Amino acid sequence: MTLEQLLQQLKFDHLADQLETVCEQAASRELDYREFLSEALQCEWAGRHRRGIDSRIKQARLPWLKTLEQLDFDFQPSIDRKVVRQLSGLAFVERAENIVLLGPPGVGKTHLAVALGMKAIESGHRVLFMTVDQLMSRLRKAREENRLERILAQLSYPKVLILDEIGYLPLSRDEANLFFRLVSRRYEKASLILTSNKSFTDWGDVFGDPVLATAILDRLLHHSTTINIKGESYRLKEKRKAGLLNQRPQMETQPTDDHHEETAEAES
Ligand code: ADP
Ligand code: MG
Numbered sequence: 001m002t003l004e005q006l007l008q009q010l011k012f013d014h015l016a017d018q019l020e021t022v023c024e025q026a027a028s029r030e031l032d033y034r035e036f037l038s039e040a041l042q043c044e045w046a047g048r049h050r051r052g053i054d055s056r057i058k059q060a061r062l063p064w065l066k067t068l069e070q071l072d073f074d075f076q077p078s079i080d081r082k083v084v085r086q087l088s089g090l091a092f093v094e095r096a097e098n099i100v101l102l103g104p105p106g107v108g109k110t111h112l113a114v115a116l117g118m119k120a121i122e123s124g125h126r127v128l129f130m131t132v133d134q135l136m137s138r139l140r141k142a143r144e145e146n147r148l149e150r151i152l153a154q155l156s157y158p159k160v161l162i163l164d165e166i167g168y169l170p171l172s173r174d175e176a177n178l179f180f181r182l183v184s185r186r187y188e189k190a191s192l193i194l195t196s197n198k199s200f201t202d203w204g205d206v207f208g209d210p211v212l213a214t215a216i217l218d219r220l221l222h223h224s225t226t227i228n229i230k231g232e233s234y235r236l237k238e239k240r241k242a243g244l245l246n247q248r249p250q251m252e253t254q255p256t257d258d259h260h261e262e263t264a265e266a267e268s
Helices: 003-009 013-028 033-060 081-088 109-122 132-144 148-156 173-186 200-206 210-222 234-241
Strands: 098-102 127-131 160-166 191-196 224-228 262-264
Touching: 003 013, 013 033, 033 109, 033 127, 081 109, 081 224, 098 109, 098 210, 109 127, 109 160, 109 191, 127 132, 132 148, 132 160, 132 173, 148 173, 173 191, 173 210, 200 210, 210 224
Parallel strands: 098 191, 098 224, 127 160, 160 191, 224 262
Antiparallel strands: none
16 A cells, blocks of 8 residues: 555544645654654644634534633622632533523623633534523424434433523513423533623523522532623723713613522622
8 A cells, every 4th residue: 555545544534634744843853763753643633633622612502612711800890810710620521510690691600601612622522502592492392393302312422511691581481391300310420610790699580480490599609610700891892992882871780699500790
């Protein structure tokens, strides 16, 4: 077999693509055999690693790609850097713990959720992002088609499930029940990252039933970190900077909550 055929048979696609460059570089740097082999395999490995990340990013259906490095902590002091740094170490994923991000619109909840999702993707975890709205229509449809069990199993599979925008629309009792089933399935098995513009005290209204809301919060918050973001909308800041707004908006404030184990809050 030729070298090209060998690479093809072994599915060393990345090395096959880069073969000329890798060989030229080895020659110009006068690498010995061992160093060359290591460089060549490194090239293949890097390509596979990158492809794995790309395919997990695609599967995750993130609304946009944002990183922690792009998050301006100075603008939003109520996001505790230390807590975020700790979360970015991903022990929460290993321990199947949850993250709840609370705060008014525009303060970076989705950004933070996506950025933590990206970290998880980079270190090899499967992530899935959906709005609660999308989740509900998926679950309702699944039930109509008698596939609820299968879809619930599918949704239990990603190591991190990001559910964005709880509380923007109130859920019916029936939807709240479906939500409860999903939370119970994932409880102590895989992480949820939730964002909400409603404080926990308002979740009774969101789920249309205080008993069900308590049961949901109980599982959700048992092993969890809550970040309560208080402050100004980043979107408005950008508009103001562009001269489109001149007045500081009146932001609704989030009541704090002490139901959960670890709370990261600071006054903004
Ligand atoms: P929320 O989900 O809380 O409504 P988003 O996460 O969608 O807010 O943030 C709105 C926009 O502002 C996004 O484009 C996001 O990237 C940006 N943004 C929000 N907070 C910050 C921040 N602290 N630093 C940099 N960009 C931010
Ligand atoms: Mg959002």
